Amino acid sequence: MPLNILGTILLEGTDKVPGWDYAKKYGPLLLTAGLTKFYFGGSTNTWERDLHGKVYLVTGGTSGIGASLVRELANRGAQLVLLSSQLNEDGSGGAWITDYIDDLRNDTGNQLIYAEHCDLSSLYSIRKFATTWLDQSPPRRLDGILCLAAEAAPIGKVRESSIDGVERQMAINYLGHFHLLTLLEPSLKVQLADRDVRILLASCMSQSIGEIDLNDLLWDERKYPANQPWKVYGTSKLMLSMFAKEYQRRLDSFQRKDGEPNNTKINVVNPGLVRTPSMRRILSMGSIWGLLLYLILYPFWWFVLKSGEQGMQSFLFALNSPEFLKLHGGNYVKECSIVKKEQRSELNNKELQAALFDKTKKVVEILEKRSAIERNRLKKQNGDKSKKKEVKNKALSSNAQIPETDKLSLFKSAFKNQHDPALLSRLSQDQEEKKNERLRSLDRKLEASKKFTSQK
Incomplete structure (x- = not known):
């Protein structure tokens, strides 16, 4: 058919082609729209890697980019452990996450997909998971940690705090991942020397507007910018990138007993603008009317924002490309390529990165101690209530004396x-x-x- 049309154009001219006037009128517009959509879709990963037998921990693996990436890794045979706050602490409950994993197993034919309770907004929950993971003997295999979970506050909303009293964006995006990765450090250090262990941290362009203040690390003293919450979000992502560089240096300085170099590489990935639940919450401003407006404008958002599958491509590149075997960690990945030039001076300041790491570690210790004291107080209070109830029940039993x-x-x-x-x-x-x-x-x-x- 195309050859016939081309022959008619060459021999008889364009006037003999049916519908040529419409093609001439609307063709350039459609072509421009298609090329623009292709541009906004970003780059596509071309590297492939055998993932059978490899074990990955994943945060934020149930929605957005995380859900798409988890499905892709499951199709490639990887063993996945999804860290979720939707399970109870004893591993029970969580009907939704149970159905999600069952569906994922059935769709991908991969039965090696599990879920563990780990609430990134709770330092105690993170420690409980990490302790359980580290207590296993022999040490479990670990080929990577994918930190995809993120919290984005919509404009105009009041400050929300985690269970530890930390602003939620800072608690989940930065502090929770900091705590998780530093607690799992012993597991990273005992992996076999020939194992290619990769840690990926999700970032975004908002880190360019972050503000670092070592005297007010978690935005406790500064007034919360309700009309500009992206400042806090950007700060959490900037601090996460700085943490990646400093943590990589500390892992590299560790002397393995076998004399081999550190085999854990930490890289930061910017997936671009993606239609995730966090993005939807930001664009809808967390309101019903905003959500209605988002739905009305959805064709526009579909046009300029990446899908989850498109957003995960840079993560696949960072996981699969052999290029990272020859590089030190702490790289910034965007559009399936490594960005050589840092956009912020803080990302080249090793002293500031080390100070941020040490300061965050002290803050975590203080918050954990305060949380432990509060838990003990509540435990004692609940214990006293249980004791009084037990005494009352005994008094009402048949063998008790009537007061x-x-x-x-x-x-x-x-x-x-x-x-x-x-x-x-x-x-x-x-x-x-x-x-x-x-x-x-x-x-x-x-x-x-x-x-x-x-x-x-």
Whole structure:
């Protein structure tokens, strides 16, 4: 068919081609739209790697870029452990995450997909997971950690805090991943020397507007910018990139017993602008009317924003490309390529990165101690309540002695709703019989009480 059209154009001219006027009028517009959409879709990863038998920990693997990446890795045979806050601490519950993993297993044919409880907004939850992971003997295989979870606050909303009292964007985006990776450091150091261990941290262009203040690390003292929440978000991403560089240097300085160099590489990935739940929350401003406007403008967002599959391409590049075997960690990846020039001076300041690392470590220690004190207080309070309840239950059991107050209330109950004594002389015959019956009931209760006391 295309050859016929081309032959007609060459031999008889364009006027003989049906619909040529429409093609001439709308063709350039459609071509321009297609090329623009292709441009916004970004680059595509071309590297492939056998992932069968490899084990990855994943945060944020149930939505957005994380869901797309997890599905791709599962299709390639990787063993995945999804860290989720939707499970109970004992591993029970979580009907949604259970169904999600079951569907993922069925769709990909990969049964090596699991979920573990780990709430990135809780330092205690992170420590519990890391302790469980490290306690396994022999040490579990670990080929990488994919840190994809992120919290983005919409404009105009008040400051939200984590369970540790930290602003949620800072708690999840930076502090939670910092705590997770530093706690898992022993696991990273014992991996076999020939194992290619890769850690990926999700960043974005907002790190260019971040503000670092070592005296107010987690935006506790500064006024929360409700009308510019992206400043806090950008700060958390900038600090995450600085942490990646410093943590890489500290891992490289570790002397393995086998004399081999460090085999863990930490890189930061910018996926671009993607239609994720976080992006939707930002664009809709966290309101119903904003969501309605987002839906109305969805064709535009579909046109200029990447899909989850397109957004994950740079992560696939950072996981698969052999290029990273020859490089030190701390690289910035964007559009399936390594960005050589840093956009922020803080990313070249080793002293500031080391100070940020040490300061964050001290902050985590303080927050964990404060959290432990609060948990112990609540535990003691709940224990006192349980003890009082237990004592009360024992008092009501058949083998317990009736307190004097209960005995008194027992006798008083016989006179409940009785007539005034002054009116007894004027009782009718029916009322007199009812009075006598109540007196006999009182006698029976008294005898029962005496019998109970004598048995003790």
